[in-house]
Amino acid sequence: MSAGADFLDRLLAAVPGSQADTPVKDYPTVRLSAPKDLLPAARLLKDELGFDYLEMVTAVDWLGPVNLGGFVSNPNPNPFTQKHPGPPVSPVAGPGVTYRPVLDLLWSFGDLVKNRKVFLRLEVPRDRAEAPSLTGLFPAADWQEREAFDLFGIRFAGHPNLIKILTPDFLQGHPLRKDYVHAKDRYDAE
Amino acid sequence: MQSEELIVTEGGLEMDTMFVNMGPQHPSTHGVLRLGLTLAGEVITKAFPDIGYLHRGTEKLMETRSYHQCVVLTDRWDYCSAMTNNLAFCLSAERLFGTQVPPRAQALRVVMCELNRIASHLILLGTYGIDIGALTPFLYTFREREMILDLYEKCCGARLTYNYIRLGGVAADIDSGWVAKCREFLEFFKPRLDEYDTLLSFNPIFLARTKDIGIISKETAVAWGLSGPNLRGSGVSYDVRKSEPYCGYEQYDFEVPLGASGSCWDRYFCRVQEMRQSVRIVEQALAELPTGELMAKGVPKIPKPPAGEAYAHVEAPRGDLGIFLVSDGGAAPYRLHVRAPCFINLAILQEILVGKKVADVIAVLGSFDIVLGEVDR
Amino acid sequence: MVAKPVPGGQVVLTSTDYIIDLSRKYSLWPLTFGLACCAIEMMVAYAGRFDFDRFGVIPRPSPRQADLLLIAGTVTKKMAEPIVQIYHQMPEPRFVMAMGSCANCGGPYYDSYAVVKGVDRIIPVDIYVPGCPPRPEALIYAVMELQKKIMRMKLERTYGATVQAEKGSRDLTGEPA
Numbered sequence: 001m002s003a004g005a006d007f008l009d010r011l012l013a014a015v016p017g018s019q020a021d022t023p024v025k026d027y028p029t030v031r032l033s034a035p036k037d038l039l040p041a042a043r044l045l046k047d048e049l050g051f052d053y054l055e056m057v058t059a060v061d062w063l064g065p066v067n068l069g070g071f072v073s074n075p076n077p078n079p080f081t082q083k084h085p086g087p088p089v090s091p092v093a094g095p096g097v098t099y100r101p102v103l104d105l106l107w108s109f110g111d112l113v114k115n116r117k118v119f120l121r122l123e124v125p126r127d128r129a130e131a132p133s134l135t136g137l138f139p140a141a142d143w144q145e146r147e148a149f150d151l152f153g154i155r156f157a158g159h160p161n162l163i164k165i166l167t168p169d170f171l172q173g174h175p176l177r178k179d180y181v182h183a184k185d186r187y188d189a190e
Numbered sequence: 191m192q193s194e195e196l197i198v199t200e201g202g203l204e205m206d207t208m209f210v211n212m213g214p215q216h217p218s219t220h221g222v223l224r225l226g227l228t229l230a231g232e233v234i235t236k237a238f239p240d241i242g243y244l245h246r247g248t249e250k251l252m253e254t255r256s257y258h259q260c261v262v263l264t265d266r267w268d269y270c271s272a273m274t275n276n277l278a279f280c281l282s283a284e285r286l287f288g289t290q291v292p293p294r295a296q297a298l299r300v301v302m303c304e305l306n307r308i309a310s311h312l313i314l315l316g317t318y319g320i321d322i323g324a325l326t327p328f329l330y331t332f333r334e335r336e337m338i339l340d341l342y343e344k345c346c347g348a349r350l351t352y353n354y355i356r357l358g359g360v361a362a363d364i365d366s367g368w369v370a371k372c373r374e375f376l377e378f379f380k381p382r383l384d385e386y387d388t389l390l391s392f393n394p395i396f397l398a399r400t401k402d403i404g405i406i407s408k409e410t411a412v413a414w415g416l417s418g419p420n421l422r423g424s425g426v427s428y429d430v431r432k433s434e435p436y437c438g439y440e441q442y443d444f445e446v447p448l449g450a451s452g453s454c455w456d457r458y459f460c461r462v463q464e465m466r467q468s469v470r471i472v473e474q475a476l477a478e479l480p481t482g483e484l485m486a487k488g489v490p491k492i493p494k495p496p497a498g499e500a501y502a503h504v505e506a507p508r509g510d511l512g513i514f515l516v517s518d519g520g521a522a523p524y525r526l527h528v529r530a531p532c533f534i535n536l537a538i539l540q541e542i543l544v545g546k547k548v549a550d551v552i553a554v555l556g557s558f559d560i561v562l563g564e565v566d567r
Numbered sequence: 568m569v570a571k572p573v574p575g576g577q578v579v580l581t582s583t584d585y586i587i588d589l590s591r592k593y594s595l596w597p598l599t600f601g602l603a604c605c606a607i608e609m610m611v612a613y614a615g616r617f618d619f620d621r622f623g624v625i626p627r628p629s630p631r632q633a634d635l636l637l638i639a640g641t642v643t644k645k646m647a648e649p650i651v652q653i654y655h656q657m658p659e660p661r662f663v664m665a666m667g668s669c670a671n672c673g674g675p676y677y678d679s680y681a682v683v684k685g686v687d688r689i690i691p692v693d694i695y696v697p698g699c700p701p702r703p704e705a706l707i708y709a710v711m712e713l714q715k716k717i718m719r720m721k722l723e724r725t726y727g728a729t730v731q732a733e734k735g736s737r738d739l740t741g742e743p744a
Contacts, residue, residue, distance in 0.1 A: 022498075025285050025500040027501060052412055070680065072677075095497065096519075112428045119501075138415070143536075164242075165241060165242060166242040187689070189684070221601060221602070221606065243643060243646045244641060313607070328614065329615045332614035333615050336616050349608070351700065
């Protein structure tokens with residue numbers, strides 16, 4: 001879990017525009033500046049630095065507090081205490097957080113031999129959420145990218161089979177986006 | 191195998207592909223997995239796993255639950271090993287808070303998680319036997335599993351969804367009677383493992399159905415991101431308990447069993463050997479159980495962690511379970527992502543099923559030990 | 568039921584309703600159909616300790632051979648259609664048992680966008696078993712309650728009631744009796 005500065009330096013030097021970011025606690029984290037940097041960075045990590053294990057592909061929507069319209073009924077009605085009614089969703093960001101209309105993508109690569117881990121981050125705008133697909137390099141990205149597409153609406157360019165994976169066919173929208181509003185379907189109460 | 195001669199006759203007997211739908215209701219898919227298979231004769235030419243039949247939107251729900259309420263939902267991902275789910279979430283949240291867990295709680299977490307690993311692998315032994323056609327082991331493994339559940343019930347009151355490991359520690363203490371009962375179980379259980387070996391593991395019919403079936407090479411396993419016994423069955427030594435020890439796993443002496451060839455039998459036998467190692471860990475942890483507090487001081491009723499991101503992963507019975515947690519300073523997680531081992535393990539099916547006979551599908555699928563609650567979340 | 572020894576053997580006198588209900592009651596064959604967490608407790612109930620065989624409850628893998636549908640777990644919207652299909656594939660008389668809070672009302676997922684809030688929104692339910700998950704003892708009690716319910720069934724429908732109405736559950740499928 002050490003910082004492992006040598007591979008981080010090589011990564012930062014090889015990918016222009018990338019910079020060390022505020023780390024996911026205890027793990028080295030690198031922020032990429034543009035989507036086109038992802039494939040070179042991933043290739044470098046896989047072929048030269050020994051990170052041949054793609055652990056995780058995910059995203060964070062930084063639009064703001066979650067829209068309660070995304071839930072079928074009032075989440076967390078809390079009937080027992082009148083003092084704290086409603087769900088614990090804070091309307092304002094805490095210190096150090098800025099809400100902005102971006103999707104923050106996150107990849108985690110592992111090195112199983114030397115027990116190292118590195119996180120890559122990339123911000124894409126919410127309305128044009130696109131990133132290159134890693135399926136050519138890591139087959140493990142296949143389903144995880146489909147999941148991110150299904151729940152966040154991120155289009156991974158070059159993915160061979162980018163279709164819904166978890167949500168039912170009739171569900172409109174991408175549920176994990178913060179502004180998702182649930183449209184009542186035939187299984188919800190009238 | 192499909193023979194080429196059959197196709198040549200003009201207008202006569204022709205080989206055509208057939209679509210076979212397995213699931214979502216199928217006794218051997220261990221839940222609600224759906225497999226679309228295209229067959230040429232008996233050989234699979236295309237496999238398409240369809241999941242989402244148990245998608246409950248947990249990640250979204252957690253965005254409006256307080257941290258203590260989230261632990262309840264974690265129980266229901268991988269319901270065969272709810273303890274490790276609790277642990278993964280709590281470790282991640284504790285990293286966010288910077289909480290130090292007292293040593294007694296650490297040891298109790300290890301004891302409970304290892305017992306849960308045994309209980310979870312026992313389910314696999316039983317149901318995999320049923321899949322292959324051996325009905326009896328199911329009755330034996332569930333007998334032993336009930337003993338573990340009794341221990342859990344005595345400690346925290348629940349049989350399946352424990353909510354035992356909490357933010358900052360554990361919920362309930364164990365007494366000397368519990369320890370004695372646990373030791374009694376371990377003594378009872380050790381010879382049972384040899385019994386399973388004679389009953390199932392080295393049974394000629396079982397070997398014929400699983401050995402040299404569904405072979406995954408080291409490189410393929412790593413490329414597809416397999417983890418847990420599925421990865422170790424292919425001979426890759428990767429165990430989070432060794433590579434990034436949590437809860438004081440570094441002080442226990444245990445081995446990481448590896449498979450030789452990556453076949454279904456290797457994946458299965460890895461689990462049998464893991465149970466032996468789990469017994470060793472529980473024995474060591476019970477021998478040196480520290481005394482003291484169960485909960486860390488100062489965990490509030492409505493925790494509001496400082497803004498930040500944390501990732502923690504544990505070695506769950508089914509693989510590397512990781513929780514990525516983002517906080518914006520509010521009382522609910524801003525975003526929670528589960529690196530679900532079953533979900534990632536399952537993706538490889540579309541590749542390795544191609545070229546197999548249809549009769550081997552269940553043998554291959556069963557050896558992955560999937561739990562659909564975690565696949566779909 | 569009256570049994571009387573007569574010369575040359577025994578004669579049993581009973582009503583058709585009674586003998587038919589009795590046979591139904593002791594050969595409840597549920598479909599092996601696990602959805603989520605409750606399925607594990609259902610499997611435990613089949614295993615040695617709780618031993619469902621004592622009640623004549625033997626799991627069948629095909630809906631065509633089953634007469635009890637145990638909804639053991641969360642019913643999601645994606646799964647709703649297959650469940651209705653399975654229900655219609657089962658021969659009459661068929662019984663449905665909603666096991667666990669999720670199948671009763673949505674349970675911990677009451678506000679989820681992907682979960683049907685109770686299986687009784689899509690198929691009629693005879694017995695609800697509370698718990699998350701219910702213990703195997705609760706399942707055994709539910710089977711015993713279902714057996715009591717079966718004993719009240721008659722061949723001839725009261726006032727032309729549907730099968731569902733006769734059993735006392737809501738008919739939501741709009742299916743003719």
